[in-house]
Amino acid sequence: MNEKARPQIPPLEGKSQPTRVTRLLRRAQESLYNASGQSPTFFDLAEWTQTRQTTIKDWFNSKGQPAAEFLLQLLERVPEEKRVEMINSVCRVWPSLGHRRVKCDQTVLSLLKTIVCQPHGLILVQGGNDESRTFLVAALGNAFLDLTARPHSLTGIDIHEPDWFAPLPGVCYLHNMFQPAKVLEAVREHWPSTQLHGAQLIVLNGLEVVLVDFCKQLKALTARCLVIVSETGSIKPALLKRCSAGPIHLVTVSAHPENSKGIAVVVETI
Numbered sequence: 001m002n003e004k005a006r007p008q009i010p011p012l013e014g015k016s017q018p019t020r021v022t023r024l025l026r027r028a029q030e031s032l033y034n035a036s037g038q039s040p041t042f043f044d045l046a047e048w049t050q051t052r053q054t055t056i057k058d059w060f061n062s063k064g065q066p067a068a069e070f071l072l073q074l075l076e077r078v079p080e081e082k083r084v085e086m087i088n089s090v091c092r093v094w095p096s097l098g099h100r101r102v103k104c105d106q107t108v109l110s111l112l113k114t115i116v117c118q119p120h121g122l123i124l125v126q127g128g129n130d131e132s133r134t135f136l137v138a139a140l141g142n143a144f145l146d147l148t149a150r151p152h153s154l155t156g157i158d159i160h161e162p163d164w165f166a167p168l169p170g171v172c173y174l175h176n177m178f179q180p181a182k183v184l185e186a187v188r189e190h191w192p193s194t195q196l197h198g199a200q201l202i203v204l205n206g207l208e209v210v211l212v213d214f215c216k217q218l219k220a221l222t223a224r225c226l227v228i229v230s231e232t233g234s235i236k237p238a239l240l241k242r243c244s245a246g247p248i249h250l251v252t253v254s255a256h257p258e259n260s261k262g263i264a265v266v267v268e269t270i
Contacts, residue, residue: 020090021071022062027086028074029060049073093165095138102139103262111267112251116144116201121246122222125230128253130206132263133230134160136253137205140228141168144201156203156228157190159183171203184209191217202227211235211243218243237270 018026034044042053042060049056049070059066075083093099097109115123123140125133141154145168156171159178167173172190177183187207191214202221204210210218210229221227223245240248248270256262 019062020092021066022060024086024090025060025066025071025074027089028071028078031078031082031086032074045074048077092163093135095135095142095165097139097143099135099139101135101261101263102265103256103259104265108265108267112140112265113143113147115249115267116140116226117147118226118247119200120222120225121227121248122218122240122244123226123228123249123251124235124240125228125251125253126232126234128255128263130160130232132253132255134158134205135165136251136263136265137203137228137230138165138168140251141171141201141203144226145169148200152201153199154201154203155193155199156201156205157187157207158203159206168203170199180208183207184213187214200225204228205230208232211239215239215243219245222246240270 029040029045032040034040040048042056045051045056046053051067051070055064056070058064059070075087078086096102097112102109125137125140127133128136137158144154145152154168154170156168157174158168158171159174159176161176162173172193174183174186177186187209202225204218204227207229208231211231218227218229219242222243226246227244234252237248250268250270252266252268254264254266256264
């Protein structure tokens with residue numbers, strides 16, 4: 001095929017947001033050059049990777065699952081520094097208690113690890129902003145998965161879209177549903193799934209209705225497993241005691257004074 005006749009890779013089809021892999025593919029394509037010094041076409045990519053052009057076109061439009069080998073063959077042609085930056089740009093944050101954002105001493109970290117491995121009770125994550133609470137809730141969930149013996153089970157409901165952080169397996173994410181009436185309806189719909197008898201940890205993040213509308217159900221859950229709930233502000237101890245049949249651990253987060261992205265943590269048991 002004549003170089004001039006080769007069609008360039010077109011803009012993304014449709015109005016839907018491209019997947020992370022599609023964004024990575026297109027960034028890789030923009031960083032590469034064919035023999036003519038131009039951005040490679042589908043013809044070039046097919047020739048380099050021995051993959052059909054129609055398949056590549058689908059992958060560049062968020063259709064199907066791009067083969068790992070195909071992606072690697074493109075990335076290995078990208079200069080190393082650019083390649084690292086490119087991969088980092090599409091990777092979500094993996095929340096963990098060891099992450100640099102968590103700013104507390106080793107005694108607090110040790111206490112958090114001990115608490116998240118308890119057989120039942122309530123952990124209330126409060127204070128800070130929505131991002132810091134969501135980060136710490138996910139970090140506690142990941143600590144539970146790392147520290148408890150298999151088989152273990154985690155479930156729950158989270159109001160957010162896990163587009164900036166890696167989601168917890170087993171948690172139902174509500175894709176940034178913030179209207180109170182819709183949140184209440186969604187929680188009622190998904191609540192039965194949180195009552196799986198094999199679940200050892202249940203995460204309820206960003207659901208302002210839980211402590212009021214589901215107090216009795218929450219108390220029943222805390223009698224047999226550990227439940228993590230996040231709230232915007234401080235909750236009166238009397239309400240918490242009505243909602244928990246086990247130990248209550250208050251985890252208060254705030255912005256670190258030396259770094260607003262840092263998460264300071266204080267733990268109290270009542």
